[in-house]
Amino acid sequence: VPIAETEHFGAITYIEDSVIEFPEGIPAFETERRFLLIERESSAPVVFLQSLQRPDLLFLTLPASAIDPSYHGCVPAEDLERLGLPSGRYPEEGSQVLTLALVTVREDRSATANLMAPVIVNLATRRALQSVQPDSGYSVAVRLRGSRQGKEA
Amino acid sequence: MLVIRRKAGESVLIGDDIEIEVIDISPTRVKLGIKAPDTIAILRKEIRLTGEQNRQAARGVSAAAIEDFVARLRC
Numbered sequence: 154v155p156i157a158e159t160e161h162f163g164a165i166t167y168i169e170d171s172v173i174e175f176p177e178g179i180p181a182f183e184t185e186r187r188f189l190l191i192e193r194e195s196s197a198p199v200v201f202l203q204s205l206q207r208p209d210l211l212f213l214t215l216p217a218s219a220i221d222p223s224y225h226g227c228v229p230a231e232d233l234e235r236l237g238l239p240s241g242r243y244p245e246e247g248s249q250v251l252t253l254a255l256v257t258v259r260e261d262r263s264a265t266a267n268l269m270a271p272v273i274v275n276l277a278t279r280r281a282l283q284s285v286q287p288d289s290g291y292s293v294a295v296r297l298r299g300s301r302q303g304k305e306a
Numbered sequence: 307m308l309v310i311r312r313k314a315g316e317s318v319l320i321g322d323d324i325e326i327e328v329i330d331i332s333p334t335r336v337k338l339g340i341k342a343p344d345t346i347a348i349l350r351k352e353i354r355l356t357g358e359q360n361r362q363a364a365r366g367v368s369a370a371a372i373e374d375f376v377a378r379l380r381c
Contacts, residue, residue, distance in 0.1 A: 181357030257363040270356040287352040
């Protein structure tokens with residue numbers, strides 16, 4: 154069983170089937186291709202995205218629907234294609250894809266989520282990308298409930 | 307900011323090496339063609355904003371910050 158060294162979780166075992174592949178990385182981290190999705194009951198609904206290449210690289214994410222219950226993304230057709238999904242029909246959240254917003258926690262403890270550019274995981278192939286959607290109407294820093302002084306959406 | 311009106315098919319030149327041509331205009335979009343040396347990075351601005359946000363997101367994750375964030379998320 155492979156073991157991943159991580160700064161936050163220590164050494165964790167994982168199975169290869171649980172690895173998420175970002176064939177193109179994500180903006181500013183283009184060479185980080187392999188991540189683990191880690192969900193812990195104690196920190197639900199947070200989903201951690203831990204790099205397998207860099208023990209110190211960890212992202213906090215939240216399902217987009219946990220931030221905005223009426224969330225509906227507008228994934229560009231080319232992103233659906235890159236994920237290996239048919240571009241004619243919007244994939245079903247939870248069964249076909251997982252849509253996660255990367256969270257930024259600032260020093261003043263305010264937190265924001267990037268709903269303009271969610272990470273989308275194809276659950277069947279475990280391929281993922283960060284889908285930049287300038288037309289979505291969301292900002293890269295949507296203020297989260299319970300957080301002070303964050304930027305407004 | 308310099309503002310210039312252009313029609314489809316017209317271009318602007320920036321310095322000696324960069325040409326931006328308006329290829330097509332629709333009610334909601336313009337299609338631009340850009341000629342520039344390979345050494346110049348051309349990026350959609352939202353990609354850069356996302357990269358900057360990703361860098362910030364990666365920076366703030368200490369164990370204490372995570373615990374604090376989860377606790378406040380639940381209250």
